[in-house]
Amino acid sequence: xxxxxxxxxxxxxxxxxxxxxxxxxxxxxxxxxxxxxxxxxxxxxxxxxxxxxxxxxxxxxxxxxxxxxxxxxxxxxxxxxxxxxxxxxxxxxxxxxxxxxxxxxxxxxxxxxxxxxxxxxxxxxxxxxxxxxxxxxxxxxxxxxxxxxxxxxxxxxxxxxxxxxxxxxxxxxxxxxxxxxxxxxxxxxxxxxxxxxxxxxxxxxxxxxxxxxxxxxxxxxxxxxxxxxxxxxxxxxxxxxxxxxxxxxxxxxxxxxxxxxxxxxxxxxxxxxxxxxxxxxxxxxxxxxxxxxxxxxxxxxxxxxx
Amino acid sequence: xxxxxxxxxxxxxxxxxxxxxxxxxxxxxxxxxxxxxxxxxxxxxxxxxxxxxxxxxxxxxxxxxxxxxxxxxxxxxxxxxxxxxxxxxxxxxxxxxxxxxxxxxxxxxxxxxxxxxxxxxxxxxxxxxxxxxxxxxxxxxxxxxxxxxxxxxxxxxxxxxxxxxxxxxxxxxxxxxxxxxxxxxxxxxxxxxxxxxxxxxxxxxxxxxxxxxxxxxxxxxxxxxxxxxxxxxxxxxxxxxxxxxxxxxxxxxxxxxxxxxxxxxxxxxxxxxxxxxxxxxxxxxxxxxxxxxxxxxxxxxxxxxxxxxxxxxxxxxxxxxxxxxxxxxxxxxxxxxxxxxxxxxxxxxxxxxxxxxxxx
Numbered sequence: 001x002x003x004x005x006x007x008x009x010x011x012x013x014x015x016x017x018x019x020x021x022x023x024x025x026x027x028x029x030x031x032x033x034x035x036x037x038x039x040x041x042x043x044x045x046x047x048x049x050x051x052x053x054x055x056x057x058x059x060x061x062x063x064x065x066x067x068x069x070x071x072x073x074x075x076x077x078x079x080x081x082x083x084x085x086x087x088x089x090x091x092x093x094x095x096x097x098x099x100x101x102x103x104x105x106x107x108x109x110x111x112x113x114x115x116x117x118x119x120x121x122x123x124x125x126x127x128x129x130x131x132x133x134x135x136x137x138x139x140x141x142x143x144x145x146x147x148x149x150x151x152x153x154x155x156x157x158x159x160x161x162x163x164x165x166x167x168x169x170x171x172x173x174x175x176x177x178x179x180x181x182x183x184x185x186x187x188x189x190x191x192x193x194x195x196x197x198x199x200x201x202x203x204x205x206x207x208x209x210x211x212x213x214x215x216x217x218x219x220x221x222x223x224x225x226x227x228x229x230x231x232x233x234x235x236x237x238x239x240x241x242x243x244x245x246x247x248x249x250x251x252x253x254x255x256x257x258x259x260x261x262x263x264x265x266x267x268x269x270x271x272x273x274x275x276x277x278x279x280x281x282x283x284x285x286x287x288x289x290x291x292x293x294x295x296x297x298x299x300x301x302x303x304x305x306x
Numbered sequence: 307x308x309x310x311x312x313x314x315x316x317x318x319x320x321x322x323x324x325x326x327x328x329x330x331x332x333x334x335x336x337x338x339x340x341x342x343x344x345x346x347x348x349x350x351x352x353x354x355x356x357x358x359x360x361x362x363x364x365x366x367x368x369x370x371x372x373x374x375x376x377x378x379x380x381x382x383x384x385x386x387x388x389x390x391x392x393x394x395x396x397x398x399x400x401x402x403x404x405x406x407x408x409x410x411x412x413x414x415x416x417x418x419x420x421x422x423x424x425x426x427x428x429x430x431x432x433x434x435x436x437x438x439x440x441x442x443x444x445x446x447x448x449x450x451x452x453x454x455x456x457x458x459x460x461x462x463x464x465x466x467x468x469x470x471x472x473x474x475x476x477x478x479x480x481x482x483x484x485x486x487x488x489x490x491x492x493x494x495x496x497x498x499x500x501x502x503x504x505x506x507x508x509x510x511x512x513x514x515x516x517x518x519x520x521x522x523x524x525x526x527x528x529x530x531x532x533x534x535x536x537x538x539x540x541x542x543x544x545x546x547x548x549x550x551x552x553x554x555x556x557x558x559x560x561x562x563x564x565x566x567x568x569x570x571x572x573x574x575x576x577x578x579x580x581x582x583x584x585x586x587x588x589x590x591x592x593x594x595x596x597x598x599x600x601x602x603x604x605x606x607x608x609x610x611x612x613x614x615x616x617x618x619x620x621x622x623x624x625x626x627x628x629x630x631x632x633x634x635x636x637x638x639x640x641x642x643x644x645x646x647x648x649x650x651x652x653x654x655x656x657x658x659x660x661x662x663x664x665x666x
Contacts, residue, residue, distance in 0.1 A: 040455065080645065083649070084645065084648050084649055088648070088649045088650075088651070088652040089310075089652060089655075089656070090648035090649065090651060090652070091648070093394055093455070094599060094644075094648055095648055097396060097595055097644075098596075098641060098644040098645050098648060101592060101595070101596065101637075101640070101641045101644065102638065102641030102642065102644070102645060103641075104637065104641075105634050105635075105636075105637030105638040105639075105640070105641050106634075106638050106641070108632075108633075108634035108637060109343075109632055109634040109635055109637075109638055112632055112634070219634075223463070224459075224460070224463045227456060227459050227460065228460075230456060231453075231456045231460070234453065234456070268471055268475070270467040270468065270470045270471035270474075271467070271471065273467050274463070274464045274467045274468070277460040277461070277463045277464050278460075278464060280456070280460050281442075281446070281452075281456075281457050281460050281461070284446075284452050284453065284456060284457060285446055285450050285452050303310065303312070303656075
C-alpha cells in the first residue's frame with residue numbers, strides 16, 4: 001500500500017468533480033420535494049440525461065449542446081411522471097419507480113451504438129492568472145463551466161426559495177396544497193413546473209457523469225447516484241447549503257475509495273466500492289430522527305374536488 | 307370540458323380491467339417502438355406473446371415459463387404484502403442475491419458429502435439470507451424512522467458488490483481454472499434443485515411460489531394480520547384506532563418479503579442458474595415490483611401477472627435471436643406496462659364527466 005500515491009491537490013479537485021452530479025440531481029429533487037412531490041425517478045432521469053447528453057455531444061461535437069440536450073431529455077422524461085401523478089393521480093412512489101425502471105431500459109436502448117465511443121472534451125474555463133495560484137489554482141480554478149454552474153444553481157435555488165415570491169408560492173404548495181389552491185394558486189401547474197425543473201437538473205447531473213466524470217457510455221452507469229441524491233435531500237433537511245455540504249461529503253468519500261483502490265490498500269476492491277452506499281445508510285439513520293423540515297404535503301396527491 | 311369526479315366507491319370492474327387495458331396499450335405502443343427500431347410490429351408482438359406458448363418450439367419454451375415465473379411470483383407476493391400496507395421494500399434484488407449466496411454457501415460447505423438433509427438446510431439458509439438483508443431497513447425504520455425505500459435500495463448495491471467479492475473470493479470454484487464463479491450446484495446432487503418431473507420446468511421454487519400464493523391469499527382474506535395490513539394501507543388512522551401495531555407490521559411485511567426473495571434467489575442458484583457468478587442476478591427483484599402492481603397486489607392476480615411477465619422475458623429472448631430485437635427493448639416494454647397500469651388506474655377511483663362544471 002502506498003498512500004503517498006494519492007496527490008492531495010488532485011484528490012480535492014477530483015472530489016469537486018465527483019460531487020457535481022450529486023449537486024445537480026439533489027438540487028432538482030429538493031425543488032420538487034419543496035413543492036410537495038416525491039419523485040423517486042431521479043435515477044431514471046439521470047441515466048436518460050447521461051445518454052441524451054452523450055449522444056448529442058458525440059453527434060454535434062459540442063459538449064455544451066450535449067448538456068442542453070441532457071436537460072431537455074431529463075425534463076421530457078419527468079413529464080411522464082408529472083402526467084402520472086398530477087393528471088392521473090397515480091401513487092407517487094410507484095410512479096417514481098416506474099420512471100426509473102423505464103429510464104434504465106430506454107437509455108440502454110438509445111445507447112446501443114455509443115458503447116466504447118469517446119465523447120468530445122469540455123475545456124476548462126480560462127481563469128488566466130488565477131489558475132497559477134499555488135494550491136488554490138489547481139483545486140478551484142481548473143474546472144469546466146458546468147461545475148461552476150452547479151455551484152451557481154445552489155446559490156440561485158437558495159435565493160429563490162428564501163427571498164422571492166415564486167419561492168414562497170412553491171413552498172406554500174408543498175406545505176398545504178389545499179390552502180394554496182384556496183388562495184388561487186394553480187397547484188398542478190406549479191408542481192408540474194417543479195417536476196420538470198427536477199428532471200432537467202437530474203439530466204444535467206447524468207450528463208456530467210457520462211461526459212466529464214467517466215467519460216464514456218455504459219449501461220446503468222449512474223449506479224445509484226440518483227438514489228444517493230434522494231438520500232442527500234433528506235440529509236440536507238431540504239436546505240440548499242446543507243445539500244452542497246452533503247454532496248461534497250459524498251463526493252469526497254467516493255473519490256477517497258477510488259483513490260484507495262488505486263493505491264492498492266489491503267481492503268478488497270468490492271468492499272471499498274460498497275462504502276458510499278453504506279455511509280449513505282448510516283447518514284440516513286443519524287439524520288432521520290428529525291422529520292420536521294419535510295414539506296407537510298410531501299408525497300400526497302392533490303385533486304381540486306377534495 | 308372534461309373533468310374528473312371521484313367515485314363514491316372504487317370501481318370493481320375497472321380494478322380488474324385496468325391490467326388488461328394496460329397490456330393492450332403496451333402491446334400497441336410497444337409495437338410502435340419496435341416499428342421505430344425497424345422491426346415488423348405485428349411479427350414482434352406475436353413472437354413475444356404467441357411463440358413461447360403455441361409456436362413450433364413451444365414444448366421447449368413452456369417449461370421456461372415456470373422457471374422464469376416462479377422467482378417473479380415468489381418475490382412479488384412478498385412485496386405485495388408491504389405495498390398494501392404502504393411499506394415499500396424495493397430492495398428485493400439485494401435480498402434475492404443474499405438468499406442465493408447464503409443458500410449456495412451452505413450447500414458448498416458440505417461439498418462433496420451427499421445427504422438428503424443438505425437441500426432443506428440450504429432452503430433455510432436462503433430464507434435466512436433474504437430475511438437478514440430485509441431486516442436491516444426494517445429495524446432501522448422501526449428504531450430510527452429511517453426511510454425504508456432508500457435503505458433497502460442502497461443495500462442492493464452493497465449486495466451486488468458482496469456477490470462480486472464472493473464469486474471472486476470465498477466461494478470461487480477451486481477447480482475452476484481461475485475463472486470467477488462458484489462450483490456448479492447442478493453437478494452436486496444433494497444440493498441440486500432439480501426438476502421434479504423431467505422436462506416440465508417444475509422445480510421446488512415453483513412449488514414454493516404456489517404455496518406462497520395460497521398462504522398470502524389466506525393471510526389477506528382470513529387472518530387478522532392480513533386485515534391489519536389492508537386497513538393500514540387503506541385508512542392509516544382507522545388502523546391506529548383499531549389497535550394495529552405498526553412496528554410489528556413493518557417487521558412482518560419487510561421480513562416476509564425478504565424471506566421470499568431470499569428463497570427465490572436460493573432456488574435459482576441451486577437450479578436454473580447453478581452457480582454464484584458476478585452477474586448472477588438479472589433484475590427479477592425489480593421486475594417483481596411491476597408484477598406486484600400488475601397483479602393488483604392480489605395473490606391470484608400476481609400469479610397471472612408473473613406468468614405474463616415470464617412470457618415477455620422468454621418472448622423477448624426469442625425476438626432477440628430471431629428478429630435481432632435489442633434486449634433493452636424488452637426492458638422498455640416492461641417499464642411501459644407499469645406506466646400504463648398506473649395511468650389507467652385513474653378510472654378505478656375516478657370517472658370522467660363531460661360538460662361544464664356546475665356552480666356549487
